[in-house]
Amino acid sequence: MSVLGLSKALRPGSGCCGTLTGHPEFPKLLCTGVLTLAAVMMESDDAENMTEGKYVYWISQDDDVPRGHLGEIVEQKTNGDRMVKFPNGTWKFAPEKLNVCDFQKGTFVHSTSDDYDFDTVGEVKDLEDGKLILEIKGEKVKEKPKHLLRCDFQPGMYVFWIKSDDDIPAGHMGEVLEDINDEGKVKVSFPNGRWRFRPSHLVCGHIQPGAVVQWTSSSDDIAAGELGQVTGSLDEEGKAVGSL
Incomplete structure (x- = not known):
């Protein structure tokens, strides 16, 4: 096990990781592309991801399931077909005829309604009559x-605070928790504690749990060009932990 170090904090206003390539303060880890930020932000349409409870669309349409109707997988048949409950009934579909919705139970979202500003985060709680039930x-x-718009920051993702102080020094990375308060702020766990933030005060880490990475340097323990994988945990200095 080795610690894959992150040398500097991201600067305020930098945006998510894709905009920072080549920046002089960019941490000295290269993501190989096996798991990119875009992949983290989207639900896979692979059959393995079409499990019971997932929200899906049918790629076709008819009178019973009009285009845009959202359904929930309620059963997987032995032949691989999925039983999907739509507002007008429940039917059987082959996985290749379904698309997985990017909004699932537990997804953090923004509402485009005039009732909420864009810095307010809500959470998908359920599906009823083809509409998503949010807690916001x-x-x-x-x-x-x-x-709805999917929030840039989902539970389990790594983020930086755009500022720094004694509790959260520059370069400390934190993990987004499954916790939103009544003000629509997300909670992030940093090495020295847990605090709530508006999304506009956070930026995405350039690596995420599960990413395959390459250190731009080398040592006796890590040979030049050797690949490692981020294991999904952070050490006491806010650095990602990886395995080789």
Whole structure:
């Protein structure tokens, strides 16, 4: 086991990791592309991801399942087909005829409604009659998927605070927790504690749990060009831990 170090903090206003390539303060780890930020932000349409409870769309349409109707997988048949409950009924579909929705139970989202500013985060709690039930600012509301945007920061992702202080020094990376308060702020666990933040005060880490990475330097323990994988944990200095 080795620690894959992150040398510097990301600067305020830099945005997510894709905009920082070549920046002089960019941490000295290269993501090989096996798991990119884009992959973290999207749900896979692979059959393995179409498990019970997943929200899906049918790629076709008819009178029973109009285009845009969202359904929930309620059963997987022995032949691989999925039983999907839509607002008008439950039917059987082959996995290749389904698309997985990017909004699932537990997904952090922004609402485009005028009732909320874009710095407020809500969480998908359930699906009812083809609409997603959100908990946002302490209330539960129904929204169509087309009125939602997926938040850049999802539970388990690594982030940096755009500022620094004695509790969160520059370069410390934190992990987003499954916790949103009534003000629509997310909670992030840093090495020295846990605090709440507006999304605009955070930037995505350039590596994420599960990413295959390459250290730009080398040592007796890590040979030049050797690949490692981020294991999904952070050490006491806010650095990602990886295995070779």
